[in-house]
Amino acid sequence: MTAQPILQLRNLTKAFGGLRAVDNIDLDIQEGEFFTIVGPSGSGKTTMLRMLTGMEFPTSGEILLRGKRINDLPANKRPTCMVFQSLALFPHRSVGQNIEFSMKMKGIAPDLRQKRARELMAQLRLPDTYYTKNVTKCSGGERQRVALARALAYEPDILFFDEPLSAIDYKLRKTLEKELKDIHRETGKTFIYITHSLEEAMVMSDRIGVMRAGKLVQVGSPQEIYSAPRTKFVSEFIGDVNVLAVKADGKDQVRSAELEGRFKSPPIPQGMSDGYLVVRPESLRFIDKRSDAENSIEGILYNEYVLGSRVQYQVRVGERVFIVEKLRQQGFEGKRGDKVLIGWDAVDSILVSD
Amino acid sequence: MSTLAKLFPPGARQALPVLLFLLCGFVAPLLAVIAYSFVPPRTFSLWQPWTLENYVEIFNSSSYITFLWSLGLAAATVIILALICYPIAFGLARVFGRWATLITLLFTLPLFVSENVRIYGWILFFIKNGVLLGSLKSMFGWELESALFTVGLTLLGMVYVYLPFMLFPMTLGVSMVPQQTREAAFDLGATRWQVFKEVDLPLAMPGIIIGFLLTFVLAVGAIVESKVLGGQRIIPITHDIEIAFTYAQNWPLGAALSVLLMLVVGALVLLVLRRFDLDSILGRR
Numbered sequence: 155m156t157a158q159p160i161l162q163l164r165n166l167t168k169a170f171g172g173l174r175a176v177d178n179i180d181l182d183i184q185e186g187e188f189f190t191i192v193g194p195s196g197s198g199k200t201t202m203l204r205m206l207t208g209m210e211f212p213t214s215g216e217i218l219l220r221g222k223r224i225n226d227l228p229a230n231k232r233p234t235c236m237v238f239q240s241l242a243l244f245p246h247r248s249v250g251q252n253i254e255f256s257m258k259m260k261g262i263a264p265d266l267r268q269k270r271a272r273e274l275m276a277q278l279r280l281p282d283t284y285y286t287k288n289v290t291k292c293s294g295g296e297r298q299r300v301a302l303a304r305a306l307a308y309e310p311d312i313l314f315f316d317e318p319l320s321a322i323d324y325k326l327r328k329t330l331e332k333e334l335k336d337i338h339r340e341t342g343k344t345f346i347y348i349t350h351s352l353e354e355a356m357v358m359s360d361r362i363g364v365m366r367a368g369k370l371v372q373v374g375s376p377q378e379i380y381s382a383p384r385t386k387f388v389s390e391f392i393g394d395v396n397v398l399a400v401k402a403d404g405k406d407q408v409r410s411a412e413l414e415g416r417f418k419s420p421p422i423p424q425g426m427s428d429g430y431l432v433v434r435p436e437s438l439r440f441i442d443k444r445s446d447a448e449n450s451i452e453g454i455l456y457n458e459y460v461l462g463s464r465v466q467y468q469v470r471v472g473e474r475v476f477i478v479e480k481l482r483q484q485g486f487e488g489k490r491g492d493k494v495l496i497g498w499d500a501v502d503s504i505l506v507s508d
Numbered sequence: 509m510s511t512l513a514k515l516f517p518p519g520a521r522q523a524l525p526v527l528l529f530l531l532c533g534f535v536a537p538l539l540a541v542i543a544y545s546f547v548p549p550r551t552f553s554l555w556q557p558w559t560l561e562n563y564v565e566i567f568n569s570s571s572y573i574t575f576l577w578s579l580g581l582a583a584a585t586v587i588i589l590a591l592i593c594y595p596i597a598f599g600l601a602r603v604f605g606r607w608a609t610l611i612t613l614l615f616t617l618p619l620f621v622s623e624n625v626r627i628y629g630w631i632l633f634f635i636k637n638g639v640l641l642g643s644l645k646s647m648f649g650w651e652l653e654s655a656l657f658t659v660g661l662t663l664l665g666m667v668y669v670y671l672p673f674m675l676f677p678m679t680l681g682v683s684m685v686p687q688q689t690r691e692a693a694f695d696l697g698a699t700r701w702q703v704f705k706e707v708d709l710p711l712a713m714p715g716i717i718i719g720f721l722l723t724f725v726l727a728v729g730a731i732v733e734s735k736v737l738g739g740q741r742i743i744p745i746t747h748d749i750e751i752a753f754t755y756a757q758n759w760p761l762g763a764a765l766s767v768l769l770m771l772v773v774g775a776l777v778l779l780v781l782r783r784f785d786l787d788s789i790l791g792r793r
Contacts, residue, residue, distance in 0.1 A: 207695060208695075209691055209694075209695070228694075229691070229694050229695045230694050230695065230696075230697050230698055230699060235695055235696065236692070236695050238688050238691070238692055239688075240686065240688045242686065242688040242689045242691065242692035243689075243692075244689060244692075244693070244706075244707065245689075245711070246710045246711060255693065255696050255698075255706070256696040256697050256698075259696060259697045259698045259699075259702055259706075260697060304696070305696075308696055308697060
């Protein structure tokens with residue numbers, strides 16, 4: 155990672171009135187990287203993307219493309235291209251005309267345009283006969299591919315994606331996620347993707363940046379984000395987790411006021427007094443006796459859901475509900491209302507700050 | 509099911525009142541006009557041998573000049589309105605934001621005042637020693653010729669009167685263009701002009717075409733503007749028709765002129781609708 159980053163953001167800020175939609179972001183993105191920005195709606199990720207594409211302009215800070223400041227360059231002058239959430243295909247044009255649009259704007263000869271368009275269609279597994287088909291008659295998945303082909307035809311240095319898969323049903327989405335990853339590898343281009351689904355980000359990305367209220371709260375590989383979230387927000391963003399507000403109580407022990415108990419935890423960082431103990435559902439297990447795990451809680455089996463290959467159990471402890479997940483073949487024999495003991499080891503838990 | 513019920517399914521029965529109303533109020537007068545155009549000149553009875561004399565008379569007279577004036581003025585009105593209204597429509601749909609409602613209201617308000625009253629208002633404005641020339645004279649001592657009673661002012665009056673009929677369909681058309689589609693074109697390297705040509709214009713076309721047709725059909729039938737503002741400097745076809753039905757008491761000739769006008773306008777409308785298939789523009793077919 156000694157090469158110059160393709161894209162550098164320096165103190166990037168966008169304010170709308172008093173609201174800082176994007177707040178002082180610093181970020182380097184390497185050439186060829188698949189970088190995903192994840193955040194809930196209103197976290198500023200769309201505003202950030204619009205600044206990167208040149209459809210909004212920063213209030214302050216800098217955007218550097220290969221070391222050159224591009225802050226004030228409008229979208230049509232930037233060597234970047236975006237796949238929109240709505241795809242924004244041209245409904246009055248055929249598949250071929252859509253893909254060729256940018257080449258036509260540049261004044262490239264029709265036969266060259268057509269040759270390139272057909273190459274891209276082949277690369278994206280669009281039937282050659284679709285060249286003259288109206289885009290509005292294509293299926294959802296086909297339209298995604300047309301939008302991607304249209305963006306690739308621009309030969310951008312960076313490709314942006316604004317949640318293009320969010321409106322697609324689960325099965326097709328999974329297929330397209332893998333296809334997109336393949337295209338990324340084949341083209342070697344830099345992809346910057348935004349989504350509100352960390353699950354989607356995990357599948358495709360080399361690195362993930364999590365945004366909250368205009369700030370980038372954590373940047374790391376999918377593995378880092380998953381196994382070492384730094385804050386409660388990031389840990390909860392991944393999906394169902396068990397989070398317990400705790401106070402430090404020794405070197406590797408915490409105390410929960412809510413459960414009136416002490417638990418073994420990973421080593422507590424210097425100076426941390428309040429925090430949250432996070433235990434993922436798959437790290438929790440049903441045990442027979444308290445000595446089977448470093449930490450244990452007694453509760454009542456409250457509900458059971460089958461999630462395909464996994465089964466999720468809800469265990470009530472006082473007013474709290476803990477979630478336990480197991481692979482289906484390791485299923486747990488228990489009836490609703492049974493008293494159960496759940497446990498985990500300190501290494502399987504994560505200590506995070508607010 | 510009885511034969512009666514089969515002949516008149518519920519839908520047809522429900523439509524009956526409207527159907528009767530349209531037959532009496534729309535089809536019957538139209539048929540009467542068409543029929544009158546075939547009776548001998550200066551007669552008032554439909555029950556006599558039919559003839560083509562009226563049409564022969566029109567083609568042998570100089571009526572084609574009034575036809576051309578009407579069509580020409582209407583075409584000019586449509587072109588001028590298109591140029592004026594597109595920027596306003598774009599503003600209403602994209603730029604003005606919450607002011608759009610107020611501005612729309614300002615454009616609608618004149619419609620609540622009778623067309624004749626508004627036209628006479630223009631007279632007071634343009635007449636010698638009127639609002640415009642009177643003010644210029646008293647303030648600067650300039651004595652200018654009045655623009656009244658010219659073809660130009662006739663055109664101005666038509667542009668003014670038919671503006672809402674172009675503006676509102678056009679605004680609808682422009683607001684139908686998805687913002688993201690425009691941005692996508694821009695992002696793909698299109699200049700502002702290219703975005704306009706490749707995305708804005710084709711996608712707003714249904715609204716624009718409806719505006720064109722509406723204003724053209726109305727403007728071909730315009731009469732007050734040339735009579736009052738134009739001072740009869742030119743005679744539009746509508747004026748000829750009016751004269752035939754009133755002073756000249758030659759209903760058959762007036763009817764024949766009306767039928768010809770309807771044919772010409774109808775043919776033009778069909779031609780445009782065929783050239784710009786609204787459904788295919790929208791990608792629905």
